[in-house]
Amino acid sequence: xxxxxxxxxxxxxxxxxxxxxxxxxxxxxxxxxxxxxxxxxxxxxxxxxxxxxxxxxxxxxxxxxxxxxxxxxxxxxxxxxxxxxxxxxxxxxxxxxxxxxxxxxxxxxxxxxxxxxxxxxxxxxxxxxxxxxxxxxxxxxxxxxxxxxxxxxxxxxxxxxxxxxxxxxxxxxx
Amino acid sequence: xxxxxxxxxxxxxxxxxxxxxxxxxxxxxxxxxxxxxxxxxxxxxxxxxxxxxxxxxxxxxxxxxxxxxxxxxxxxxxxxxxxxxxxxxxxxxxxxxxxxxxxxxxxxxxxxxxxxxxxxxxxxxxxxxxxxxxxxxxxxxxxxxxxxxxxxxxxxxxxxxxxxxxxxxxxxxx
DNA sequence: ACAATTTTGTTATGATATAACAAGTAAAAC
DNA sequence: GTTTTACTTGTTATATCATAACAAAATTGT
Ligand SMILES: [Zn+2]
Ligand SMILES: [Zn+2]
Ligand SMILES: [Zn+2]
Ligand SMILES: [Zn+2]
Numbered sequence: 001x002x003x004x005x006x007x008x009x010x011x012x013x014x015x016x017x018x019x020x021x022x023x024x025x026x027x028x029x030x031x032x033x034x035x036x037x038x039x040x041x042x043x044x045x046x047x048x049x050x051x052x053x054x055x056x057x058x059x060x061x062x063x064x065x066x067x068x069x070x071x072x073x074x075x076x077x078x079x080x081x082x083x084x085x086x087x088x089x090x091x092x093x094x095x096x097x098x099x100x101x102x103x104x105x106x107x108x109x110x111x112x113x114x115x116x117x118x119x120x121x122x123x124x125x126x127x128x129x130x131x132x133x134x135x136x137x138x139x140x141x142x143x144x145x146x147x148x149x150x151x152x153x154x155x156x157x158x159x160x161x162x163x164x165x166x167x168x169x170x171x172x173x174x
Numbered sequence: 175x176x177x178x179x180x181x182x183x184x185x186x187x188x189x190x191x192x193x194x195x196x197x198x199x200x201x202x203x204x205x206x207x208x209x210x211x212x213x214x215x216x217x218x219x220x221x222x223x224x225x226x227x228x229x230x231x232x233x234x235x236x237x238x239x240x241x242x243x244x245x246x247x248x249x250x251x252x253x254x255x256x257x258x259x260x261x262x263x264x265x266x267x268x269x270x271x272x273x274x275x276x277x278x279x280x281x282x283x284x285x286x287x288x289x290x291x292x293x294x295x296x297x298x299x300x301x302x303x304x305x306x307x308x309x310x311x312x313x314x315x316x317x318x319x320x321x322x323x324x325x326x327x328x329x330x331x332x333x334x335x336x337x338x339x340x341x342x343x344x345x346x347x348x
Numbered sequence: 349a350c351a352a353t354t355t356t357g358t359t360a361t362g363a364t365a366t367a368a369c370a371a372g373t374a375a376a377a378c
Numbered sequence: 379g380t381t382t383t384a385c386t387t388g389t390t391a392t393a394t395c396a397t398a399a400c401a402a403a404a405t406t407g408t
Contacts, residue, residue, distance in 0.1 A: 148337025163322025
């Protein structure tokens with residue numbers, strides 16, 4: 001299985017354009033998940049574990065029904081509640097994020113530290129990169145507070161053209 | 175018809191908590207819509223105009239099918255494409271915003287100046303307040319550019335507790 | 349009037365998500 | 379180690395959100 005791909009899930013990290021072995025990411029994510037669940041007395045059951053793995057194996061955010069199909073292939077129950085329950089669990093545990101503007105789900109590489117998911121979504125290749133920006137987070141909290149609003153959750157989804165696709169376009173027109 | 179409500183659509187404005195006559199907002203929004211459409215050679219047809227009006231008359235973001243039902247009551251065609259076409263038109267003209275995390279649509283009080291819709295969404299009362307924050311916009315553009323990403327659109331939806339609901343809670347517990 | 353363009357009507361279907369209740373399974377209490 | 383309890387999964391049905399495809403009607407430009 002090759003994983004020399006354009007998958008990106010950096011948090012202001014620098015390896016965002018490197019060809020890395022995605023299997024390592026998956027392994028790390030799964031280990032983190034095991035640890036976190038154990039710590040919090042949560043049960044990472046077979047279907048939940050496999051769902052998380054399948055989400056990670058995808059290089060783009062995965063739709064609920066895409067995930068359901070994959071689970072069904074492997075003998076899991078194929079009714080929608082199966083997948084939505086798994087997703088709810090994983091979301092609650094902070095192991096995945098939902099990309100609202102895509103109705104799709106993405107593994108979080110930093111599940112161990114509580115944070116909001118901020119995303120850069122490419123219109124062309126549909127890759128999604130998670131990024132962290134404490135400045136923006138602080139500014140949003142302050143801004144909301146200024147209006148008497150107590151912030152709980154943030155949906156920050158930016159779409160546009162990623163570096164790779166921009167380069168590709170320039171190359172094509174040149 | 176009373177409009178002494180908690181409707182809010184400030185853009186960093188100060189009347190966000192005032193009891194204002196919402197009819198004025200609607201009238202202004204409709205006039206702006208007429209003007210903008212005329213300027214751009216767009217046709218604000220009956221169903222589009224009425225859809226916009228109904229969205230404004232609602233004090234919260236309105237779902238597509240809620241809007242469809244209202245339109246149907248008034249004799250408009252009651253099939254989904256009717257409402258989605260109207261919504262597409264209004265979105266394209268910048269007259270409304272879609273709140274992705276709610277799958278609902280909201281009138282924009284500043285359709286005349288191009289901008290991104292940033293929202294504060296109350297978990298309790300489900301009121302939505304649009305706000306403008308040039309600082310954040312600039313920071314996001316810069317941040318994205320720093321990663322080689324060319325920003326096109328932004329989905330910024332913040333949820334939490336609005337000032338009113340927070341006050342209500344304090345009152346209840348006191 | 350005619351042709352071209354845009355808008356609307358109509359039917360069907362796709363895509364996303366939840367409600368409700370029964371059955372099974374694992375943890376905790378005894 | 380059996381009972382009780384809480385949690386998890388199975389199952390059926392339905393709710394909610396959105397688009398495809400093509401026909402008919404209305405508007406616009408000539
Ligand atoms: Zn994350
Ligand atoms: Zn791209
Ligand atoms: Zn706006
Ligand atoms: Zn509120």
